[in-house]
Amino acid sequence: AQSVTQLDSHVSVSEGTPVLLRCNYSSSYSPSLFWYVQHPNKGLQLLLKYTSAATLVKGINGFEAEFKKSETSFHLTKPSAHMSDAAEYFCVVRDTFGTGTRLQVTL
Amino acid sequence: DGGITQSPKYLFRKEGQNVTLSCEQNLNHDAMYWYRQDPGQGLRLIYYSQIVNDFQKGDIAEGYSVSREKKESFPLTVTSAQKNPTAFYLCASSTRGSTDTQYFGPGTRLTVL
Numbered sequence: 001a002q003s004v005t006q007l008d009s010h011v012s013v014s015e016g017t018p019v020l021l022r023c024n025y026s027s028s029y030s031p032s033l034f035w036y037v038q039h040p041n042k043g044l045q046l047l048l049k050y051t052s053a054a055t056l057v058k059g060i061n062g063f064e065a066e067f068k069k070s071e072t073s074f075h076l077t078k079p080s081a082h083m084s085d086a087a088e089y090f091c092v093v094r095d096t097f098g099t100g101t102r103l104q105v106t107l
Numbered sequence: 108d109g110g111i112t113q114s115p116k117y118l119f120r121k122e123g124q125n126v127t128l129s130c131e132q133n134l135n136h137d138a139m140y141w142y143r144q145d146p147g148q149g150l151r152l153i154y155y156s157q158i159v160n161d162f163q164k165g166d167i168a169e170g171y172s173v174s175r176e177k178k179e180s181f182p183l184t185v186t187s188a189q190k191n192p193t194a195f196y197l198c199a200s201s202t203r204g205s206t207d208t209q210y211f212g213p214g215t216r217l218t219v220l
Contacts, residue, residue, distance in 0.1 A: 009147070032206040044197065044211040090149060094205035095140060095165070097150040 002027040004091050006098035014106050019063075019078040021101045023091030026072060033074045034092040035065055038100075044090070050074060061085070081105045110134065111212035113198050118217045120185075120192075128183045128215045130198035138204050139181035143167060144195040144214075153196075156181055157204055185217065193219045 007022040025031060033050035048059025055067045061084075065076045074091060086105045091098040111132045120126045132139065138157045142150040152165030156175040170189025175181055181200075185192045196215045201207040 006149075034208070043213050044199075046208050046210075049208055095152050095155060095209075097142070097152075099147060099149040 002029075002031070002093040002096050004093050004096055004098040006091050006101050008101050009099065010102045010104065012104040012106060013081045015083055016080050019076070019081045019085065019103065021076040021089050021103065023074045023076065023098060024072055025074060025091070025093045027093050032094050033067065035059065035063070035074075035076050036090045036092060037087050038090065039087045047076070047089070083107075111198060111200055111210055113212035113215050115215060116213065118215055120217065120219055122219055123187045125184055125186050126217065128185070128196055128198075128217070130181045130183065130212060131179055132200045132210075133179060134200055134210060135178070136200035136202055136210075137178070138201045138207070139175070140199040140201075140209065141165075141171070141173065141181070141183045142197045142199065144197055150197060153183065155205070192217055
């Protein structure tokens, strides 16, 4: 069994500032962790996937996530937000989705 | 082009009617999934199938049924027993199972009138 908690339902940042979307998980197995993004009126797209090869995972569009086993966390970060990053982000353990974090980017 | 197609994009049904949502993939994936998305609740797993002629209930299977007669196809029937069927339904597939990346279709928005 597994579960996912996304700690913020909504995050607002200014363009050019860092982004942090927080995710905690629990899993009975070695976790398969993912971040997906859903832009308005578009499908879900994979951002990145933890494969156990490295704890710091690089994804598309400058996003990264760090797997911390001791903290059971898999937070998503980006050094500098862009307007096009505004979307809903989902942290996923296997086939269990978190409730999502809506990222708003302001000028 | 390889991918997942869902049809129709929008679907309206009267209360008490069954309705079937289509999902087809040409990615040669073994595993397929159905999710329901409601505002503020993320995606919740309805059913999944890892192989033809076999499928398993997800977290919210009540009021839904599926079949997997072909590798490419995984239709979902929303029955009249589903008490709150109005939602956005997403189909996905992956190579083998839930440890693999899932690829999603564009979704079907079902509205019960």
